Amino acid sequence: MSQKITPNLWFEGNAQEAVNFYISAFPDSKITSTSYYPKSVEDGLADFQLAFAGKVLTIDFEIGQYQFAAINAGSEFKINPSISFMLNFDPSIDDQAREHLDQLWQKLSDGGEVLMPLEAYPFSTRYGWVKDRFGVTWQLILTDPEGEQRPFIIPSLLFTGMNVNRAEEAIHFYVSIFEDASVGELAHYPEDTDLAEKGSLMFGDFMLASQWFAAMDSGIEHDFTFNEAISLSVTCKDQAEIDYFWERLSSDPQFEQCGWCKDKFGVSWQIVPENMGELMERENAFANMMEMKKLIIADF
Numbered sequence: 001m002s003q004k005i006t007p008n009l010w011f012e013g014n015a016q017e018a019v020n021f022y023i024s025a026f027p028d029s030k031i032t033s034t035s036y037y038p039k040s041v042e043d044g045l046a047d048f049q050l051a052f053a054g055k056v057l058t059i060d061f062e063i064g065q066y067q068f069a070a071i072n073a074g075s076e077f078k079i080n081p082s083i084s085f086m087l088n089f090d091p092s093i094d095d096q097a098r099e100h101l102d103q104l105w106q107k108l109s110d111g112g113e114v115l116m117p118l119e120a121y122p123f124s125t126r127y128g129w130v131k132d133r134f135g136v137t138w139q140l141i142l143t144d145p146e147g148e149q150r151p152f153i154i155p156s157l158l159f160t161g162m163n164v165n166r167a168e169e170a171i172h173f174y175v176s177i178f179e180d181a182s183v184g185e186l187a188h189y190p191e192d193t194d195l196a197e198k199g200s201l202m203f204g205d206f207m208l209a210s211q212w213f214a215a216m217d218s219g220i221e222h223d224f225t226f227n228e229a230i231s232l233s234v235t236c237k238d239q240a241e242i243d244y245f246w247e248r249l250s251s252d253p254q255f256e257q258c259g260w261c262k263d264k265f266g267v268s269w270q271i272v273p274e275n276m277g278e279l280m281e282r283e284n285a286f287a288n289m290m291e292m293k294k295l296i297i298a299d300f
């Protein structure tokens with residue numbers, strides 16, 4: 001089954017270096033395709049992109065058959081922990097799960113920053129949260145072998161600031177939009193906690209288009225929230241499907257550009273046609289796309 005929703009990671013001119021690092025750190029990983037900026041303004045390059053003329057634009061890569069895209073761009077947006085990636089090490093399917101977790105932790109923490117130490121917690125005998133050298137954050141967890149199986153990689157949304165206490169609302173909102181969607185486990189903060197308001201979501205997971213995601217309300221204050229540095233692209237089969245998702249996910253016209261939009265929680269999405277690669281090979285495609293907000297297939 002093809003992956004409908006793909007995380008896009010924004011890097012500040014070093015996307016190739018970052019992807020090479022992930023390919024070396026993760027087993028069963030590979031680069032699947034690379035696209036490039038136009039070589040000149042005449043070819044459709046925007047003035048603010050002149051420093052990237054002819055350089056790498058995007059790199060599609062896979063980790064354990066899970067698809068990511070790396071965007072090579074400027075310093076406009078910086079990755080933060082509002083969207084991280086849970087890595088499930090399941091002893092029921094890997095008898096060396098703990099060892100493999102520890103090995104990957106060493107690689108990801110090298111040159112990075114530990115956000116939560118790798119140790120035992122009430123929810124797992126082995127868990128840690130780390131920001132790697134490129135700013136991407138990963139939650140490595142040894143899962144309960146008797147629990148319900150989850151995939152290796154799960155994007156996790158952390159609701160902070162003005163959006164705190166909205167994680168459960170967001171889960172139900174997203175599930176209402178996508179097909180093959182459902183709510184998984186929901187665990188709320190206990191009533192006697194000083195970390196969060198009563199009823200806040202300590203952890204929840206949910207499925208969209210047969211893909212698992214997680215969401216949680218932060219129990220402490222943070223100085224970051226969702227931004228464009230990690231966006232979620234939705235691949236659409238035709239213009240009608242682009243229109244469907246755009247209508248439901250885009251909440252503020254000022255953030256609409258080149259198929260990008262923001263939902264009411266501040267999460268960034270890219271609503272794109274499944275034949276985007278083919279469309280971008282058309283004459284003046286890059287320049288035409290730069291003029292669009294919602295992508296119009298016929299206008300390429």
